[in-house]
Amino acid sequence: MIIILKPGADDRVVEAVVARIAELGLAPHISKGRFRTIIGAIGEERVENIPLIEEITGVERVVPILKPYKLASREFHPDDSVFGVGNIRIGEGTVTIIAGPCAIENEEWLRETAGASKAAGAHVLRGGAYKPRTSPYSFQGLGEEGLKLLRAVGDETGMPVITEVMDPRDVAKVERYADIIQIGARNMQNFNLLLEVGQTHKPVFLKRGLSAPIKEWLMSAEYILSRGHNKVMLCERGIRTFTDETRFTLDVSAVPIVKEESHLPVFIDPSHATGRRSLIAPMTLAGIAAGADGVMIEVHACPDKALCDGPQALVPAALAELMGHVKRLASVFGKRMADDPEAALP
């Protein structure tokens, strides 16, 4: 790292910095300019050391050189992480579509939605049993009963299932039923929950926090990976900005940035990001064109209620139409769909 001293900082400051650097096992490299002194600290850089230097009076700024994350970084793992879930291949080279209802409401609707999504070409079934709700008075999900329904319907339709866990006390239970464990945006920095899922043997689907810089998102992945886990999937789901036309702003540029910085697969979730049904298809296509490895889409089938169409969910017919575009787009980029037998892991 590089330590920039304030103008006029005297030798006492230089000595203090050099002493602190030595304590940290680093070698100093002093460069005195006419106006300022700059000190380089050579050796293994650790992000937790920065505040220990910044706190020294007379230091203006510390500029880190290495990235604060390591296991999630492409520098330490140049090849893309690719792995299988059932007969589905996840990661660079394939496009994976996760579809299903936001919350699991009852068996009939879930089965209907799952069947229709599978028929439309979706690969993984989503459905929430534990729901993070802004209001304590809202429906909080079916809990373990919902997990059982999801497992059963997933098995029936032959789709791996993904569901969210919100509480470290529920991790073991969710691991039992789910094929992929989701961490929601509001829990991206629920660090104890991250450590807990890091000890499971199921892939973890980590959504970006509403106001998380990409560095902090990768640091949260690092929490999971630091427990010996190696199947983390990242999902951009919209960031909080001033815009009022969409619920959040889907930061599509996060996709190629994550692909540059990290070896982990990256997905997008246009349903929650935009909150507008009419934007799901164009943003799905935008995400794939930008390099996303997959998309999570809210789908809702309500056979008996012709008028039912949640503001951020597609009906199965719309999903089927979108899948046609997705396939043509994937072929332009030389990618296969996740259930293509040719895409099978070696």
Place this chain on the structure above:
Amino acid sequence: MIIILKPGADDRVVEAVVARIAELGLAPHISKGRFRTIIGAIGEERVENIPLIEEITGVERVVPILKPYKLASREFHPDDSVFGVGNIRIGEGTVTIIAGPCAIENEEWLRETAGASKAAGAHVLRGGAYKPRTSPYSFQGLGEEGLKLLRAVGDETGMPVITEVMDPRDVAKVERYADIIQIGARNMQNFNLLLEVGQTHKPVFLKRGLSAPIKEWLMSAEYILSRGHNKVMLCERGIRTFTDETRFTLDVSAVPIVKEESHLPVFIDPSHATGRRSLIAPMTLAGIAAGADGVMIEVHACPDKALCDGPQALVPAALAELMGHVKRLASVFGKRMADDPEAALP
């Protein structure tokens, strides 16, 4: 609530809306204009019903009239919530200063900082035993050992103590040692944690999330209050914006807004919001001038290390100087300091 139909929505839509409204126990009030039909829904408004109406095809928008929170709202509780913690009075009419180190590092430093803060005029001692750290490689806090140190030093100096809890499994333990339980910004929507602290008998200090609209912050307070709890303190600690001069943007206007909307005490935290030591004093004074009931300030005494002064912490001498201004400012607004015997609860 008011339901605005899309232009050209026909009677089939009106009937669907009226039927749904009736299911929800509300009475419809239809108003057909030349271009649009507007339907009022009369009766007890519930925020969770809005999506059930918005999902009907042909509905453009649903405009709620009542607020989505109730127990936290001044409409349902017109008088300010005021309560005591030890000999400290918290709420409208007094100014409470919470001071101490960010993390509890060791007994000596904590004792030194606590004694100096008390001498400077601070009322409550803060100190973190469980630290939310962006990096898994950073110091995570001393855990229960830290809680014991905090309790001991609080007792010695005669200061009530506040500390953060991050995990629902630690709530009982933290309740045992702390006088006030803090929920950090990153856990503002960790709903299970909110429910858990809602069952304790200690005041809860709820920080605003980095990207939380005030409505969602009050909804999180509602989670705690919905468990029968009645001593929630709110703390504005900076929101994530585009600014790069400060770590976050302290939204001072949140103070008078919360005072209008809610009966709960509201604090500010200029240390974490700005991340710049030189801004702590002016922003403390700004917050109090805007009506805040108190301030949380990071203070750090390092007697043996003259050069130690974290970028967002005051040294005790600076706190003492600031307290002089705070007292004069409080008197302009007819407020007392929290440990003023005249401020005692009736």
Place this chain on the structure above:
Amino acid sequence: MIIILKPGADDRVVEAVVARIAELGLAPHISKGRFRTIIGAIGEERVENIPLIEEITGVERVVPILKPYKLASREFHPDDSVFGVGNIRIGEGTVTIIAGPCAIENEEWLRETAGASKAAGAHVLRGGAYKPRTSPYSFQGLGEEGLKLLRAVGDETGMPVITEVMDPRDVAKVERYADIIQIGARNMQNFNLLLEVGQTHKPVFLKRGLSAPIKEWLMSAEYILSRGHNKVMLCERGIRTFTDETRFTLDVSAVPIVKEESHLPVFIDPSHATGRRSLIAPMTLAGIAAGADGVMIEVHACPDKALCDGPQALVPAALAELMGHVKRLASVFGKRMADDPEAALP
């Protein structure tokens, strides 16, 4: 519009609102609920009337029904605006690539860049003669000399040219040399400049302001259209958010939203939005997949300086490679390139 009164507002308020509505030529429709009174105002809605009603004591909120813009709106102009510039067709159904240097530096570099961009498949040549620079000490552009160079090189290469105007006093001069007149993001609400370009006969390329909601951007287009102009092109170029990995956040969802709301062509500018060369290609493809009618890309050829490659510009070879992807992507969506003779206007 719908006028919501405060709880407890008495008949005096109702009368005041009704009187004001009548003055505005609207008919009132009163609906008294148990808790609140709601008044509908029927007739031609004008956004400038809203504050005249909101200012009445006892009014809580006024909810507009119609959109505040009219000429820019698809409701009033359902068909897409499509128009020609030279042999280039702009608008729905075609993809137009605008390429060139940020600023015109000298004749040689401009000619080199233009020739290489044309060869790579670009349709329109960009180049700034008047540059909005944050610092008064930075290069401010070549002015009229730059305009002449741009015109000459555009004619040589057979490319229409686009350049920015910043000052109402320069509009006539810029109109003389340019085929398309650009309004930069920082001038999106320079209303006198908008009125001035609204009187020219050249298409106007209106960039979105850094913190402009889409409604305000369309209102700025409305300024130009209100002068009888009918060839406005919109360009999303990134909004200011908390992200620090990119200079701004390219709001790709603005593309399908504008396409829904308006008949005007919409472009994206990934160079200025991201400020990172490696993101230009993926974000270009994302924008087109989301429905954009074109892309503005910074390209820079520096034949004599092999090391020169501005952080947000492509070298011509990279543009040529990207154009291959663009063409395949366009064909997936059934679109033609802007200079395709089959795309010619009837």
Place this chain on the structure above:
Amino acid sequence: MIIILKPGADDRVVEAVVARIAELGLAPHISKGRFRTIIGAIGEERVENIPLIEEITGVERVVPILKPYKLASREFHPDDSVFGVGNIRIGEGTVTIIAGPCAIENEEWLRETAGASKAAGAHVLRGGAYKPRTSPYSFQGLGEEGLKLLRAVGDETGMPVITEVMDPRDVAKVERYADIIQIGARNMQNFNLLLEVGQTHKPVFLKRGLSAPIKEWLMSAEYILSRGHNKVMLCERGIRTFTDETRFTLDVSAVPIVKEESHLPVFIDPSHATGRRSLIAPMTLAGIAAGADGVMIEVHACPDKALCDGPQALVPAALAELMGHVKRLASVFGKRMADDPEAALP
């Protein structure tokens, strides 16, 4: 500045950087680490040189050391700028209250508002003759007729007057009538307008742009100062964030930051920032407590229309009450009101 090369950058890159540095009149200082090479560039730092180095292939980042603005900086002008306008003293040590209507609507209302504001204790009269309006269909101001009314009413009441200019073609006219020339937030980066007002002899009141980092705001002041002007006043008027409770977020921390960085007086505008009448008083007090040299407040007297009270304006009686608090607060901080004879310039 410090130039950080990419890992693995070879000597060819080092040579290219050194050559470029030499061209720019700087001396290189090379420091080769195990992983990276860092090059310091010693000499006069110019912000416009940064891109010339960043564009070299193999350079990862350039870290500037000096500030990009100079005349606006406290480093180059350590003493606070203080100056008089009529009998009003503006700058550190005094509190100046600017009050008046948003737009000048007619003579009677302006005279009524001015007289009442003066009686309440305001020092400067504001009123818009040219209004930046989002919609082309809204009232655009009275133009020169408004300027004449403002001048006449200012003279009658003995108040200096401030008004906004939006167009470089109107600067000479506005200078003729106004005592202080305002540049609105939307024109903060209308650089030609800044250069034009920089040539006048009247103080310039420069509002911060809605999404302007403080550095860019000071750079805009630098534009004006670079023309030989020396009486620039800065005004924080709210930044665009995700919040929806207030129109913008008043960034109170901008006040102490500007005071640290610059010698220029700094004001706040709580009316436009919040858009809520009930927040004007608390935010005025917060701004002064944070160190602001003055406040701009919208005031509106409508004697004949008892119901008239714009959502972001105070009635004169409320201003008078607020002034009592302002005076007590000023005395706590040892400041005088701007028209206090004891505050007169030497």
